Amino acid sequence: MKLTILGCYAATPRTFTNPTSQVLEINNHLFLIDCGEGTQVELRRNKIKFSRIKHIFISHLHGDHCFGLVGLISTFRLLNRESELHVYGPKGIKEIITLQLKLSKSWTNYPLLFHELDSKSPELLFEDEKVSVETIPLDHRIYTNGFLFKEKPGPRKLLINEIMKYNIDVSLYQSVKMGKDVESNDGEIIPNHLVTGPPAKPMSYAFCSDTAYYPEMISQIKNTSILYHESTFLEVNRELAAPTKHSTAIQAALIAKEANVGKLILGHFSTRYPNIQLFKEEALSEFSNVELADDGKIFTF
Amino acid sequence: MKLTILGCYAATPRTFTNPTSQVLEINNHLFLIDCGEGTQVELRRNKIKFSRIKHIFISHLHGDHCFGLVGLISTFRLLNRESELHVYGPKGIKEIITLQLKLSKSWTNYPLLFHELDSKSPELLFEDEKVSVETIPLDHRIYTNGFLFKEKPGPRKLLINEIMKYNIDVSLYQSVKMGKDVESNDGEIIPNHLVTGPPAKPMSYAFCSDTAYYPEMISQIKNTSILYHESTFLEVNRELAAPTKHSTAIQAALIAKEANVGKLILGHFSTRYPNIQLFKEEALSEFSNVELADDGKIFTF
Numbered sequence: 085m086k087l088t089i090l091g092c093y094a095a096t097p098r099t100f101t102n103p104t105s106q107v108l109e110i111n112n113h114l115f116l117i118d119c120g121e122g123t124q125v126e127l128r129r130n131k132i133k134f135s136r137i138k139h140i141f142i143s144h145l146h147g148d149h150c151f152g153l154v155g156l157i158s159t160f161r162l163l164n165r166e167s168e169l170h171v172y173g174p175k176g177i178k179e180i181i182t183l184q185l186k187l188s189k190s191w192t193n194y195p196l197l198f199h200e201l202d203s204k205s206p207e208l209l210f211e212d213e214k215v216s217v218e219t220i221p222l223d224h225r226i227y228t229n230g231f232l233f234k235e236k237p238g239p240r241k242l243l244i245n246e247i248m249k250y251n252i253d254v255s256l257y258q259s260v261k262m263g264k265d266v267e268s269n270d271g272e273i274i275p276n277h278l279v280t281g282p283p284a285k286p287m288s289y290a291f292c293s294d295t296a297y298y299p300e301m302i303s304q305i306k307n308t309s310i311l312y313h314e315s316t317f318l319e320v321n322r323e324l325a326a327p328t329k330h331s332t333a334i335q336a337a338l339i340a341k342e343a344n345v346g347k348l349i350l351g352h353f354s355t356r357y358p359n360i361q362l363f364k365e366e367a368l369s370e371f372s373n374v375e376l377a378d379d380g381k382i383f384t385f
Numbered sequence: 386m387k388l389t390i391l392g393c394y395a396a397t398p399r400t401f402t403n404p405t406s407q408v409l410e411i412n413n414h415l416f417l418i419d420c421g422e423g424t425q426v427e428l429r430r431n432k433i434k435f436s437r438i439k440h441i442f443i444s445h446l447h448g449d450h451c452f453g454l455v456g457l458i459s460t461f462r463l464l465n466r467e468s469e470l471h472v473y474g475p476k477g478i479k480e481i482i483t484l485q486l487k488l489s490k491s492w493t494n495y496p497l498l499f500h501e502l503d504s505k506s507p508e509l510l511f512e513d514e515k516v517s518v519e520t521i522p523l524d525h526r527i528y529t530n531g532f533l534f535k536e537k538p539g540p541r542k543l544l545i546n547e548i549m550k551y552n553i554d555v556s557l558y559q560s561v562k563m564g565k566d567v568e569s570n571d572g573e574i575i576p577n578h579l580v581t582g583p584p585a586k587p588m589s590y591a592f593c594s595d596t597a598y599y600p601e602m603i604s605q606i607k608n609t610s611i612l613y614h615e616s617t618f619l620e621v622n623r624e625l626a627a628p629t630k631h632s633t634a635i636q637a638a639l640i641a642k643e644a645n646v647g648k649l650i651l652g653h654f655s656t657r658y659p660n661i662q663l664f665k666e667e668a669l670s671e672f673s674n675v676e677l678a679d680d681g682k683i684f685t686f
Contacts, residue, residue: 095463096456096459096460096463097423097425097426097456098426098429099426099429099430121422121423121425121453122398124397124398124422125400125423128400129400144489145485145488145489146491147455147456147459147485147489147491151456151459151485152422154448154452155398155422155448155452158397158448158452159397162397176484179488180484180485180488183480183484184446184448184452184481187475187477187480187481188445188447188527189526190447225490226489
């Protein structure tokens with residue numbers, strides 16, 4: 085699992101900071117999460133192949149999370165994209181995009197499929213044999229979802245030294261990895277647990293931005309490997325968090341602790357702070373495994 | 386008159402090139418012309434004070450000329466702007482912006498005034514005692530206007546050596562500059578032309594992008610000081626110009642020659658060309674005073 089942060093600052097694009105956008109690579113999928121102004125340039129800067137993006141997830145319709153979407157969709161057209169593009173986002177997103185394509189007489193030459201969201205409960209958005217994506221309802225000034233990306237358990241691990249003890253045809257190994265008992269060439273039934281170990285623990289990633297402190301999300305993201313949680317404010321400005329429905333670094337850390345996640349990544353920093361290290365320091369008072377997002381930073385898990 | 390090129394490349398923003406946007410400073414006005422994605426960042430990079438922008442002119446609704454507008458309007462709100470903002474652009478621009486402000490529940494806290502255009506004849510958009518702005522109808526795939534910015538003639542120049550020959554009260558000089566004859570303290574009527582010279586020649590700037598080769602514009606821009614004309618293609622790709630309703634460098638130069646402008650600035654280069662110097666070379670075959678726009682370049686006239 086690889087996470088590339090294209091932008092992680094709040095409110096407005098600036099000379100050296102970008103609004104929210106990130107790319108999650110998981111089981112050969114490249115999922116784009118949020119798409120603030122300038123995202124297509126950051127994709128180029130990070131050498132991410134446009135054609136590999138087939139699913140875009142938009143958390144909410146504040147500009148710093150979606151104003152780059154129409155430009156990216158248009159650029160796909162200019163690059164003669166042919167494959168489907170799926171856009172998941174709040175109700176209204178289709179009207180925003182199609183109005184602009186209509187008025188510029190620039191319909192896409194590829195299938196552009198909108199999946200509009202308005203449920204306040206978690207919804208399954210995407211699923212294949214290896215990965216699922218669902219919404220995480222959040223608490224912000226307008227309708228907002230986070231997204232939970234989950235690997236499914238893979239095949240069991242073959243214990244090569246064990247299986248070699250039996251006279252088992254190699255063509256049956258695939259079925260053994262799927263958990264089946266197996267008959268050896270000697271007619272003996274070998275119980276699966278003798279020749280396999282449990283599969284690698286599936287990874288999961290929860291993207292939670294923007295949101296006020298919202299403990300209701302905890303049950304859904306319990307034990308998630310990685311939690312990206314917004315932390316717009318430091319303690320010195322904690323009084324701004326509730327009215328703007330944002331979180332402080334400490335509030336993000338409390339969510340991480342209660343949800344027992346593996347690692348917390350902080351982002352969506354207000355540009356008022358010249359030193360983002362303070363976000364980490366404050367969060368560490370409540371949760372031990374904290375990292376800071378930053379534009380262009382890559383995490384591999 | 387000072388022209389700052391924020392972006393002058395066609396189609397899509399890239400790592401080192403920006404779509405169309407420029408700032409014209411003329412008689413203390415700061416006019417923003419077009420607003421491709423990333424314009425607000427380029428304004429910051431060029432240290433242009435956001436609060437001085439009161440009028441934004443949008444040529445047409447293709448994304449590379451307007452996708453940065455909603456973000457800029459939103460940033461003005463976040464910066465607590467109070468003064469009016471006037472946006473001039475094709476019919477539909479108001480719906481595009483207001484739909485996004487509505488869905489993000491982010492109405493501006495300053496007066497945002499749209500002036501929607503659909504006339505195919507030149508229209509006066511703005512006028513004060515020193516400057517006027519009018520549309521230049523162009524020929525593109527969708528409804529498109531260029532813009533003609535004209536200084537009005539200033540006061541006549543006092544010929545100090547001449548006026549000192551007469552016994553004229555200094556308090557009357559202002560009226561002399563306005564072209565009036567004047568009575569000396571000796572009771573003599575002094576004809577204005579004896580003590581003044583003609584005012585400085587008013588400057589004018591014509592922005593013409595995007596457009597096919599369109600000689601119909603020539604009468605309107607005749608003798609303009611500076612013409613910015615798009616030149617998307619070089620001769621090697623001249624067959625692409627007509628169907629896409631763009632111009633070649635030579636076609637831009639032919640317009641400049643026929644219109645007898647003072648200087649031609651070329652821009653809106655297709656990003657397919659690694660060397661934009663060729664645009665200048667080709668244009669020079671038809672017109673002698675040619676300069677190339679480039680992102681971040683500043684022209685003072």
